[in-house]
Amino acid sequence: MVRIVEVKLTLKSPAILAERRSASGFLGAFDYIPASTLRGAILTSLYVEGKVDEDTLSKEDMKPSLIASPAYPLSPKGKSRPASPFIWKCKKCELNRVLEKSEECDSEGGEDKKDGAILDQEEKFIKVIYENALLEIPSECREGHRALKPLHPELIPEPKRVVTRQISVGINKSRATAVKEMLYSYDVIFPPQTFWATLLLPEKYELNNRFEVMVGRGLSRGFGLTEIELQREISLEEKAEEYSNHIKGKTVVLFAMSPTLQGGFNPQPYPRTVNLSKIGEQLGLSIDGALQIERVYGKTVRVRGGWSLLTNTNRPDYYAKAQGSIIAAKVEAQSQKDAAKGLAVLAYHGTIEELNGFTITGVNMLRPALEVIKDAS
Numbered sequence: 001m002v003r004i005v006e007v008k009l010t011l012k013s014p015a016i017l018a019e020r021r022s023a024s025g026f027l028g029a030f031d032y033i034p035a036s037t038l039r040g041a042i043l044t045s046l047y048v049e050g051k052v053d054e055d056t057l058s059k060e061d062m063k064p065s066l067i068a069s070p071a072y073p074l075s076p077k078g079k080s081r082p083a084s085p086f087i088w089k090c091k092k093c094e095l096n097r098v099l100e101k102s103e104e105c106d107s108e109g110g111e112d113k114k115d116g117a118i119l120d121q122e123e124k125f126i127k128v129i130y131e132n133a134l135l136e137i138p139s140e141c142r143e144g145h146r147a148l149k150p151l152h153p154e155l156i157p158e159p160k161r162v163v164t165r166q167i168s169v170g171i172n173k174s175r176a177t178a179v180k181e182m183l184y185s186y187d188v189i190f191p192p193q194t195f196w197a198t199l200l201l202p203e204k205y206e207l208n209n210r211f212e213v214m215v216g217r218g219l220s221r222g223f224g225l226t227e228i229e230l231q232r233e234i235s236l237e238e239k240a241e242e243y244s245n246h247i248k249g250k251t252v253v254l255f256a257m258s259p260t261l262q263g264g265f266n267p268q269p270y271p272r273t274v275n276l277s278k279i280g281e282q283l284g285l286s287i288d289g290a291l292q293i294e295r296v297y298g299k300t301v302r303v304r305g306g307w308s309l310l311t312n313t314n315r316p317d318y319y320a321k322a323q324g325s326i327i328a329a330k331v332e333a334q335s336q337k338d339a340a341k342g343l344a345v346l347a348y349h350g351t352i353e354e355l356n357g358f359t360i361t362g363v364n365m366l367r368p369a370l371e372v373i374k375d376a377s
């Protein structure tokens with residue numbers, strides 16, 4: 001049997017979540033923890049604690065059964081998530097606000113005020129897609145400025161964090177001496193920083209309610225120590241019941257919590273069909289259904305494949321629609337019950353893709369869009 005949980009992650013030491021590796025170091029800092037990074041960190045921790053053996057670990061590489069979502073930051077306002085393509089920021093309004101603020105001495109509870117520079121049409125546009133009506137993309141803000149910048153796929157609310165670039169001298173490991181003129185730089189994210197994510201895993205993996213993992217780069221130097229706390233169990237049956245309300249006729253509008261719809265090595269159109277029966281099978285559930293993708297609204301991005309623990313190599317990069325993309329689809333299923341169950345499984349399991357002999361997880365995690373924009377979990 002599988003178990004689905006929501007977890008909270010807390011950085012206990014500075015972390016290096018590099019977007020890219022260059023000759024001079026690890027540069028750029030993801031503002032979230034990629035799904036493959038989190039999954040690898042948890043598997044390693046389970047192995048170190050003796051909860052899974054080497055055999056299980058290598059099976060996980062070929063036939064993954066532990067699936068992690070990307071971990072997005074928690075902010076005082078709650079869970080952040082990627083912005084869909086239907087929310088913009090007006091650069092002119094933002095500039096005006098900054099100027100106003102510097103003039104004002106006593107601001108009146110400005111913290112809680114809605115950000116006037118944001119033009120949020122997510123709910124409206126998702127409803128329009130359900131009705132199969134035409135989307136009229138706005139070209140100006142409420143004040144009439146033609147200075148709208150899409151927020152997709154940045155995170156909302158924007159996470160506050162401290163990132164600094166560290167430069168260190170290269171050390172020759174065998175002689176433990178500094179290497180002349182070798183400077184090494186890396187971008188470091190500092191605690192306190194918290195994230196939220198979901199995990200799907202076999203019950204036999206026995207997670208503690210609180211445990212530690214190491215994420216990112218520089219682990220041998222103490223970077224990336226992260227505490228994971230279980231927050232709550234998520235019931236597939238309850239989710240299926242909720243999701244049933246989001247299927248209108250056969251139409252469902254979904255929100256991509258992860259990179260989505262395999263693009264392969266070259267940007268290419270998304271697949272037309274997601275086989276829900278096959279995903280159910282992987283979890284030992286009998287579901288008769290498929291999702292027919294009609295349209296995807298979102299940006300194509302190149303996704304870093306990340307490090308493969310077992311082969312000690314980088315997985316290949318691939319193209320996908322960015323997290324935060326909106327997907328219009330039809331569910332073809334034997335019954336409404338199967339359709340809803342299939343969607344619930346897809347939300348927390350996503351699909352498992354294969355690229356060049358590597359398995360890719362943490363993709364195609366799609367959830368009913370109206371649910372996500374109200375509460376990310």
Ligand SMILES: [Zn+2]
Nearest residue numbers: 090093141145
């Ligand atoms: Zn404006």
